[in-house]
Amino acid sequence: MAELYEESKKDRTSVELFAGAGGLAMAVHGADFRPLLFNEFAKRACETLAANGAKPLPDGQAPVRAPKPGEQVPLFAGDVQDLEMDYLKGQVDILAGGPPCQPFSLGGVAKGDEDKRNMFPQMFKAVRQIQPKAVICENVRGLLRPSFKSYFDYILRELALPFEERAEGADWTQHDQYLQTRLQQGDEHLQTRLQQDPEYLKKRYRVVMTPVNAADYGVPQIRNRVIIVAFRRDLDVDIELFKSLVKPTHSEAALIRSMMDGGSYWERHPEVPTHVREWVQARLPKVAPKDDGLLPWYTLRDAIAGIGDNKPLPEVPDEWLDRTEHLLGGFTEHIGWPGARIYDGHTPNELDRPAKTVKAGVHGVPGGESVMLLDELVADKAAQGGRRYKHxxxxxxxxxxxxTFPDTWELKGPRGEKMRQLGNAVPVVLGEVFAKAVATVLDEAEKRQRAKDS
Incomplete structure (x- = not known):
């Protein structure tokens, strides 16, 4: 992770809470923000961050100053509730993190704010302490379920008014009503508050919530999430410009068009056997979708073949499905694992589709989500036609x-823990789209302010 503490061009800075395996941290740094602090609780994820260059603080020791450019990024490996960040006030451009999502996930206990694992309040505490220029939160699409709508709206209002803390003894519905009243008050009330507190606009945020499918942004995976971004009100950020910068760039329609006869997908993958190509094309629509001007979704085959500068990953032969690191092609973590099964409710990944959502899993790695079909046909009397695709x-x-983690990124722990870390992570490419958009609108706002002051 040495690259994560290189000096940024403008020395924009970031703090990452709930850092996990470092996906969002990498994304924010890729947008030229220099990290000042990481926080993570899970032991194996902390080991991963440390293996990639973060500097774990001694047990129980809290950070007291921001690292200078070129210094290692301190890692507070512990409960975020024990972390105080007042020392960073006024020094942070982006506060980023994915608060633990179990309270809202379709696969979790779904207790909403009653669940002690709901860490959104800790994000709001951090906002109050450091007053960042922008906040980026990623979370599961379960937040948008009808049963959670009222509470999710409350989360957005809390982020808009993070300094309006819940009164002792009040429940969230009472606090929400209070926040709604505050947000409905007009300019006259705002001017009164500014007279009382000239810094008041630094305590309010403008919030943008964007439902996303990671595949629409160049990630070779179907991954439905919500990205919440907030900007400090005193900066007068151009919200419409930000929204234009985070529009989808890829589409399923474009992938389908590229897979039809004469399409670019097959030119990119001439190694695909004829029977596979025919199987894929037989399930395509008879009429090509309209050209939407977007790029095709990336597929699992694209990811394995190498997107961008990545080199192709070699196939794992049957004799190496043995849990042993053979360093196939020089790649680490490309280790074959025996015992893959396909069964009802656990359908496998197909090479010529984006991968299914990578999940952390409550009891380890889920079944079908981590199984893939190969190009090879094998005999199987139980299968239709007596043959099936190998998996x-x-x-x-x-x-x-x-x-979309780089091949150089080191993950720590046994296989199940590595897969869990990946399942909990933010795809680097997706996070980078939003982080770069934040950087652009912050730059634009500063230019307008300088022009106004000159």
Whole structure:
């Protein structure tokens, strides 16, 4: 992770809470923000961050100053509730993090704010302490479920008014009503508050919530999430410009068009057997979708073959499905694993589609989500036509590529823990789209302010 503490061109800065395996941290740094602090609680994820260059603080020791450019980024490996960040006030451009999502996930206990694992209040505490220029939160699409709508709206209002804390003894519905009243008050009230507190606009935020499918942004995976971004009101950020910068760039329609006869997808993958190509094309629509001007979705095959500068990953032979690191092609974590099964409710990944959502899993790695069909047909009397496509577990490296982690990123722990870290992570490419958009609108706002002052 040495690259994560290189000096940024403008020395824009960031803080990452709930850092996990570092996906969002990498994304924010890729947008030229220099990290000042990481926080993570999970032991294996902390080991991953440390293996990539973060500097774990001694047990129980709290950070007291921001690192200078070129210094290692301190990692507070512990409960965020024990972390005080007042020392960073006024020094942070982006506060980023994905608060633990179990309270809202379709696969979790779904207790909303009653669940002690709901860490959104800790994000709001951090906002109050450091007053960042912008906040980026990523979370599961379960937040948008009808049963959670009222509470999710409350989360957005809390982020808009993070300094209006809940009164002792009040429940969230009472606090929400208070926040709604505050937000409905007009300019006259705002001017009164500014007279009382000239810094008041630094205590309010403008919030933008964007539902996303990561595949629409160049990630080779179907991953439905929500991205919440907030900008400090005193900066007068151009929200419409920000929204234009985070529009989808890729589409399923474009992928379908590229897979039809004469399409660019097959030119990119001439190694695909004829029977596979025919199987894929037989399930395409008879009429090509309209050209939407977007790029095709990336597929699992694209990820394995190498997107961008990535080199192709070699196939794992049957004799190496043995849990042993053979360093196939020089790649680490490209380790074959035996025992892959396909069964009802656990359908496998197909090479010529984006991968299914990489999940952390309550009890370890889920079944079908980590199994993939190969190009080879094998005899199977139970299968229709007496043949079926061969399958195996995806390797950790293949899964990391689906999450758009670089091949150089080191993951720590046993296989299940590595897959769990990836399942909890933010795809680097997706996070970078939003972080770069934040950087652009902050730059634009500063230019307008300088022109106004000159």
């Amino acid at each position: 195996r577990y995806m390797t950790v490296r293949e899964t990391a590529r689906v999450m």
